[in-house]
Amino acid sequence: MAPTLQHTVSPFLEPGPRTKPNSLAVLQLSRDNFVPVYLQEASGEHDGYVEGAVINTRYGSFPHSTLLNVPWGSQVRASKVDTGSRGRKRKRQLDEEAGCETSEPIEDENEKGNSNGADKEHGDGDEAKQLVTDASGFIHVLPPTPEIWTTSLPHRTQVVYTPDASYILHRIRARPGSTLIEAGAGSGSFTHASARAVYNGSPVEGKRQGRVFSFEFHEERYHKMKKELSDHGLDGVVTLTHRDVYAGGFLVGGKSPEADAVFLDLPAPWEALPLLSRQRPQLKEGEVGEAGAKPWVSPLHPKKSVLLCTFSPCIEQVTRTVSALRHLGWVDIEMVEIANRKLHTARDRVGLYLPVDRGVNNSAKDVEEAITKLTEIEERFRENARPKQSADGTEPAKQESKAATNGKTPMNGAALKYPWLDGRLVTRGEPEIKTHTSYLVFAVLPMVWTEEDEAVAMAKYPLGRERFVVSVMGKASMKEERREAMQQKQGNRKSRRKDRDEKLAEVEG
Amino acid sequence: MYSIIRPNTWVAIRLPSGVTRNILVTPNATISLGKYGSFPANFIIERPYHITFEIEDQRPDEKFSRIRIVPASELYAEIFADEESPDCSAPTADAAKSVISAEGGAEFTLVDAESGKLVTRSNGEVIDENARQTLTQDEIEELKREGNNAGKDVIAKLMLSHTALDQKTSFSLAKYKLLKTKKYIRRFQILPVDVPNLAHWQLEERDASKILDLRAEMIALVGSWGNVHYGGDSVYLEDPQATCEQGEEALAPLREDLLKGRWLVVDDTGGLLVAAVAERMGVLFPELDEDKSNLDEQTKRQRQEAEAEAEENQDGDVVMADVQDSAEKPNDGAKPKKPRSSDFEIPFSQTNTITVVHSASQPSLAFLGYWNFDAVAPSHVEHPLCRHLMCLTWLQLLKPELDTAYSTPPLTASTELLASWKPSRRGNFHRKRRRFARTKHIVEATRAGGFSGLVCASTMDPISILKHTLPLLAGGAPVSMYSPTLEPLAALADSFSVSRRTAWTSGTVPEVVVKTVEELERWEGNEQFPLNPTLLLGTSIQTSRARRWQVLPGRTHPLMTERGGTDGYVFTAWRAKPAEGKVAAKGKFKRRKLETGSAAESEAAETPIA
C-alpha cells in the first residue's frame, strides 16, 4: 500500500491547485466508479521499472507520472504501457471483477482498488521507453472529498453515507472549532465528513482547535483506520482511540475531550450514554464503587450545550436510546429518518418514424401518429384485398412503402442532426432505492447551572432597571389575542361583527 | 455553539405552544411572551441555552415575575410514569374520544396544586375529593387572569374536576396532557439563532418562499457537496500605505498565489444560504471566550468587566457605526487600536472567503442581521464576515468597465487641501477612496477565478449562472446548486448529457474544433450546446427528505403531518479540465459500430464520463 506519507495539510482540507506526489487523489473511471490512489513519483532506483507505478483500468493504463502535478479535475489520456502478457491476463481478470462490482460492503478488504477495477502495477519491461499516449481511453483525477471517499473507501463495516452524514453534522452543529466525539469509527466514512466539518486551521495560541475524538474497539479496524488517517494527513484533526466505550468511556489520556457534539453509531448507544454525562454516572446493579475513587471527569464541554445524534437501524434500539436519554436529562429529543433519492435525466424518444436505435421507443408518440399508422395499414389491407393488377404485384407494394416513408422524412431529418435535442426531457428515479438506512435520534444536554452561577449572573445583570418591553408576539398576534379575550368575555354578535370588520380592514389596508 | 445567552444577541424563544419566536435580548428590557406572561430579560442574560424555564407567579411585593429552571425529571415525569405502567400499549380510539368530549375539547396535565409537582396515575397520588368540582370556562379565564398559580393551578383544578380520570387509559391521558400543557403551562426555552434554527423558523412560522423552501436536509446537502469548509487561516495583503495624493497606481496588486479556500455563492434566499456557507467556514459567529482554550481567568474577568461597563454606557441601546469610520474615531473603546491604516488597505482576507454575486445593485442578505451583520453597511463591531464576505454585482463581474464604482478613478488631494476641508467632506473623500480600493480588489480577485466551489440557491436560470461562473472555478472544484423545483436542474443536467458530450468531443462540431481549450472554457453557448458539456464531471441530481417520528412508550410512529411540503433538489458536479483535442473513450465495450450522433444514444453504464 501507500508508503508512509508526509503531509502538512490533508488533501481533504487543503488540496492545493494540483496533484502532488505521496498524496491521496481520486481517479474517476466512470460515473460512479472512483479509485483512490496515492500518487508516487517514478523512482527508477526503487522499483526499477520504466514508467514507475502504473494504474491499469479497463479504460487504459495510466502511469502515475501522467497524473502527477496536473491541475485537479484534469482529463488524462491513457498511455501505451507494456505490461507483458502476464500483466494483461491479470488486468482482464480485474476488469471482470469490476464489471460485476456491487455496492455491498466488502469486509476486510486487503488491497484497496481491487473492487474498483483498477490496480497499481509496475511495468515489467526492462528497456527504457518513452511514454506514448494511447489512441483512446481517459480518466479524470479529482481531489479527495468526504463525499467521494464515502463511495470509494474500503468497506469494513456498514457506513454512514452523505445524505445522513451531512444532515447529522448540520443538526449537531459540527462546525469549525467544534469538538466531536464519535464511536465507533468503523470504516471512517463519517469520520472524514466530521474532520472536514470541525477543521479550523493551524494551531494558534488561544484558539480552540476543531477536533474529532473517535473510538473503535475492533482491533484490526482500528489499525487500518489509524493508518488511513495518517495517510490522509488527518491525524492532526482526528484522534483515534482503541477502546470499548461501553466500559472505558470517552476520556483520552485521562483528560476530557470537552466535546460539544457527539455521534454514536454503536449497536447499543444506551450503554455508552451514562458515560456521556456531566456527573458521575450511577452505578449499574451489581457494580461496586471503588473505594476512594478519583473525582469523575466528564468528557463533555462544561460550558456548552452538547448536541448528540445516535444512528440505529432498529426501532427497538431507538426506544431504549430515547428512554435512556430522558433519564439522563437530555432534552429536545427528536427522531428522524432521512430518505434520499437520486434522479436521472434522459431524453424520452418515442415515435413510429424515429430511426431504430437504442433508447428509442418506436411506437406511436401520440394519437395522431397512431391514427396515421392505422390508416396506412387499412389502406394497405384494402389494396391487398383488391384484385391484383399485375401478375407479380411487386410494384404497387414498393410504391406504397415509399409513400409511407415520404410523409415522415422531415421529422427524421432534425432527429438525426442533433439527437441530444430530440425527444422530451424527463427525470426518473433509480430502479433501486435505499428506503431505510437508520433512525437518527437527536438530543441536547444543556450545561449545568448552579446556584453560584445564578448568583454571579444576577449580580452582573441586576433587576429593577426595566424600561421597555420586547414582545415575542407580532402586532397581528397581539391583536388576535385581544380579540380572543374579548370574544370570550362577550361572545355576542356585536363583537363578531367588529371582528369581521377588523379583518376586512386588515385585508384592504 | 453558544453556551450562554449573550446580551444584545438574537435568540429564538420556544413557547409552550411549540412555536418559536426570534427576539433581540436587550439588557434591562422586559420580555413579554404574550398570554404566557412576561419577565425581565436580565433573568436570562448569561444563562444557558436549551434550559427550560417556567414563569412563576408574581410575588406580592414584586412588580415582575420570576422564572425558574424546570429540571428534566419534571419535564418527563409523565413519560416516566407511562414507562412504568404496564398497560401503556393498549390505547383505544373510543377512550381517547370520550375523554376529549368530556371536557369540551380541552386536554390537561395533572399537576398537584400544593407541591407544584406533576401527578400521574401510576405514582398513586390520591386526588382530593373536595377538589372534584367542575369548573366552567369562565372560571378558567378568571383563574388565568388572576394568575395566582402560574397556570398550573388551573390545570390541576381542571384535572381534579375531571371525575372520570381514573378510568382513562394512559394513552388518552397522555394526549390530554400534551395538548393542555401547550396551552397553559408557562414554560419556554431559549435557543441560539443559528442556521438550522433560523431556517426552521422561517420555514415553519414565517414565509417559506422567502428562503426558496430551503429545508435543513437541503442546506446540509448543498454545503456538503459544495465541499464548503474552513478555507485556511486568514491572510491579508499588506497596506500599500497610499497617501491621499496617490491614485489607482498605489493600489496593492492582487496576489493570486495567496488566494485560497474561496467559495462563490449566488443567493436568492435573503442571506440564509450565505449564512449556511459562513457557518461551515467558521465565519458566522464572533469568536467567544468559551471557544478559546488558553484564556486565563484574569483576562476573562477583565474582558467581562469591560463588557459590562460598555453595556452600561450604552444604556441598552445598540450603537451602530459605519465600519469605515472606525479609523477616524478617537480611541475610546477598551480594545487597543492598531496604527492608522491607509485608504487603500484591503480589509478582506485572501483565504476562507465567500464571494456573493448578486443581481440587484445591493446584495439582499437581510438574514445576516440575526448575526448582527449588515452587508450593506457593516457595523464597526468586528464581525468575522467583515473580513470574509465580499459582494459584487453581475455587472461588476462581467462588464466591470460599465460599473461606476469600479471604473471611476479615485479622488486625490494634497495634504494641505485636505486639511482645509470640513471634516464631513474629508470623511467623504476617504470613504470614496476606500470604496474604490475595495471594489477594485473584489472585482479583480473574483475575475481571477480559481474558486474552490460554487454554491447556489437562486431563482435565476442555473444554465446562465454556470455559463459565467464555470470559467471561475478551479479544476476539481464542486458545483452545488439548489432549486425548489426540478425542471431547471433537469435542463441543466441535460446540457451535460452523454450524447452532448460525445458529440462535442467527437471532433464533428465545427465551432468547437476551431477553438482552443482555453477558448472553450469561456464557451458562450449556442442552441445545441448551452454550456461546454465537458466542463463538468459526475453531474447528478438528488433530493432528501427527513421524516420525523414521535417516540413515546408504546406510541412510536411517524408524525402525521409535516410542514415545508416542497421537496427541493440539488444538482452536483465537479469542474473538469478537459484535455486538448479529440478524446475518444476506450471502445472495448462498444457493442457495435455506431455512427456519429447516434453513438451518443448508447448511454451504457460503462461509458466513461467525458
Ligand SMILES: C[S@@+](CC[C@H](N)C(=O)[O-])C[C@H]1O[C@@H](n2cnc3c(N)ncnc32)[C@H](O)[C@@H]1O
Ligand atoms: C456501523 S460501524 C460504524 C461505521 C462508521 N460510522 C462509518 O461511517 O464508517 C460500528 C462500529 O462500532 C464499533 N463498536 C461497536 N461497539 C463498540 C464499543 N463498545 N466501543 C467502540 N467501538 C464499538 C464496531 O467495531 C464497528 O466498527
